[in-house]
Amino acid sequence: MPNPFENAIRNLVQANRYANVPSGIFEKIKKPEQVHKFTIRTSARSYEGYRVQFNSARGPYKGGIRYHPQVDINEVKALALWMALKCAVVDIPYGGGKGGVACDPKQMPAKEKEAVSRGWAKAMAPHIGAWKDIPAPDVNTDSQTMAWILDEYEKITGRHEPAAITGKPVELGGSLGRDKATAQGGYFILRDALKANKLKSRTVAVQGVGNVGGWLAEILHDKGFKVVAISDSRGAIHNPKGIDVHGALAHKQKKGMLKGFPGAHEITNEQLLALPVDILAPAALENVITRENAGKIKAKIVLEMANGPTTPEADAILNKKGIIVIPDILANAGGVTVSYFEWAQNLTGYSWDLVEVDRRLERQMSRAFKAVHETSKKHKIPYRTAANVSALGRIATAMQLRGW
Numbered sequence: 001m002p003n004p005f006e007n008a009i010r011n012l013v014q015a016n017r018y019a020n021v022p023s024g025i026f027e028k029i030k031k032p033e034q035v036h037k038f039t040i041r042t043s044a045r046s047y048e049g050y051r052v053q054f055n056s057a058r059g060p061y062k063g064g065i066r067y068h069p070q071v072d073i074n075e076v077k078a079l080a081l082w083m084a085l086k087c088a089v090v091d092i093p094y095g096g097g098k099g100g101v102a103c104d105p106k107q108m109p110a111k112e113k114e115a116v117s118r119g120w121a122k123a124m125a126p127h128i129g130a131w132k133d134i135p136a137p138d139v140n141t142d143s144q145t146m147a148w149i150l151d152e153y154e155k156i157t158g159r160h161e162p163a164a165i166t167g168k169p170v171e172l173g174g175s176l177g178r179d180k181a182t183a184q185g186g187y188f189i190l191r192d193a194l195k196a197n198k199l200k201s202r203t204v205a206v207q208g209v210g211n212v213g214g215w216l217a218e219i220l221h222d223k224g225f226k227v228v229a230i231s232d233s234r235g236a237i238h239n240p241k242g243i244d245v246h247g248a249l250a251h252k253q254k255k256g257m258l259k260g261f262p263g264a265h266e267i268t269n270e271q272l273l274a275l276p277v278d279i280l281a282p283a284a285l286e287n288v289i290t291r292e293n294a295g296k297i298k299a300k301i302v303l304e305m306a307n308g309p310t311t312p313e314a315d316a317i318l319n320k321k322g323i324i325v326i327p328d329i330l331a332n333a334g335g336v337t338v339s340y341f342e343w344a345q346n347l348t349g350y351s352w353d354l355v356e357v358d359r360r361l362e363r364q365m366s367r368a369f370k371a372v373h374e375t376s377k378k379h380k381i382p383y384r385t386a387a388n389v390s391a392l393g394r395i396a397t398a399m400q401l402r403g404w
């Protein structure tokens, strides 16, 4: 299994050929500021917990918490670095953070998940806060998880501080539109990318219909795209005439899986990646597009909704084939952008309606796309390198201004 942190650093080194950040500063950007590794004990058992905090020059650390059996320090470090870059690409005032717990939430009753979440908050309470580090949901964590973490954190600090956590339930200060924000942002980026590249692409395959991929498939379907394949961890379904996405997701809700949905036939996740579609959106986990399968990809655009779905070797193959790869730190930045809106609303004690949230999200994403597109054209480099160039420049400027 490729080491995602090493992959992230390789991409950064490549981008710095164009960003030209002085080596002293570049070396500092590559290293986390703090790495927290701790044990969470519940009445049932112990778990390894993590939080990695990357580059606070532009603001407090920001990023999600993942519950998954494969969570380890290299994965959390990569995800934290990507958060620092992502926040800089969309120009929101944060550094990067990511947390995780190595556990299998599918095997855990809600009580155990609550105990783990409270344990994570207890361990991290001295190191998080509205102006220090602001956690949010990621794979297998949701608004309920954030509610438990906020509650435990506020019990420890003895005061309300809703801006310390984002992705909360709306009733506890969450923002309208946060649930669909990552997908909505991905849609805005895809729309702008199609226009900028004069493409009329319409057929789509989405790998992983969790929070991000499920919303993306629904939004694209409702916008008139033809979603021909979707998948979850149990397998994929395909219908070249287009899938009734709402029906398929309702089926998954009821049965726990997409398999068995009557409006499509079953294929594997590997087959989904190789379908003759215009747009392929990996929205599950990292390292799914690899040296082994990149040559088989037929899409014109790969919209990276997951973090780190493409290995550097695969990326080189896709670039050579002329496939446009819209990198994770741009494509999926809508989630953290609406998290930023949630934080801003909490700090002012005033909430915005959904129209306001979407309007601001569209503006932020379109601005980011324009900057990355222009950098890409200027240097004749792929969007991934251009996004890293844009992020490195902004982070380095903040560090230089602080005298780091």
Ligand code: NAD
Pocket (backbone or CB within 6 Å): 137, 138, 139, 140, 141, 182, 207, 208, 209, 210, 211, 212, 213, 231, 232, 233, 234, 269, 283, 284, 285, 286, 305, 306, 307, 308, 332, 333, 335, 336
């Ligand atoms: P999730 O847990 O809600 O969904 C993940 C989905 O992927 C599930 O449907 C699962 O069945 C499926 N899956 C797992 N392994 C798979 C496999 N091998 N093949 C196909 N499908 C598989 O998680 P999420 O919040 O939707 O996050 C998905 C990705 O998006 C992650 O990389 C995450 O870091 C990234 N991301 C999430 C957010 C957010 O706001 N939630 C924001 C930015 C990036």
